[in-house]
Amino acid sequence: MILHHDVDAVVLDIEGTTSATGFVLDVLYPYSRSAFGTLLTERAAEPEVRRAVGQVRDLMGEPDAGAARVEAVLGAWLDEDRKATPLKTLQGLVWAEGFAAGELVSHFYDDVVPALRRWRDAGVRLHVYSSGSVAAQRAWFGHTPHGDLLPLIDGMFDTETGPKREADSYRAIAESVGVSSPERILFLSDRTAELTAARSAGWRTTGVRRAGEPYCQEDDDGHPRVATFNEIGLVNSTRGPAD
The missing domain is CATH 1.10.720 (Transcription Termination Factor Rho, Rna-binding Domain; Chain A, Domain 1)
Incomplete structure (x- = not known):
């Protein structure tokens, strides 16, 4: 079953969501x-x-x-x-x-990059909010097995914006992203506390529960859940379906 959202922007966590925590x-x-x-x-x-x-x-x-x-x-x-x-x-x-220097190459789950390209082609803006610094995020997306993915990403945020478990952090990001209303943003994360903070700021949320990840068995606290990005279908009301 595909979980559909009508949004203008997606904000992505990295560890446990787009990429393996173990890496x-x-x-x-x-x-x-x-x-x-x-x-x-x-x-x-x-x-x-x-x-x-x-x-x-x-x-x-x-x-x-x-x-x-x-x-x-x-x-x-x-x-x-x-x-x-x-x-x-x-x-x-x-x-x-x-x-x-070519000593490191980042990791992405197989379903992630095709989904990001679909969503971007649909006119959905892509952002990242990770505990890793923006410099680390840029390096991560810039040096992947799929080449340089930075052109797909519209903005990046780290804990300089605020802690990931506080709703004010998500309010600050929403203001920076410039959407018409917070429910036009979808947050994807493997951590329930982060999802709940985003929901408190008015965002849409979906928990990503990948098999083998440390937090895949966390209580969902009412958030929708998926196992891969293939279960997410995005629609931008100004552009049409992403799939």
């Missing part, structure tokens, strides 16, 4: 862990690195923490899978270089 944990996290030491010592003067390190020190409550101490805390946060904004910023810098 992020097993490939990207170790890659960033191995690169943090060099980043914190050799590039400490770069404005984005300096700002993120300052945020790490603030969260630690240790304003004078040195590079080794910051690196240790970043490693601990990786072990916790903590969604700390400065961690994601520093990961994004490292990953962007890895993707650009």
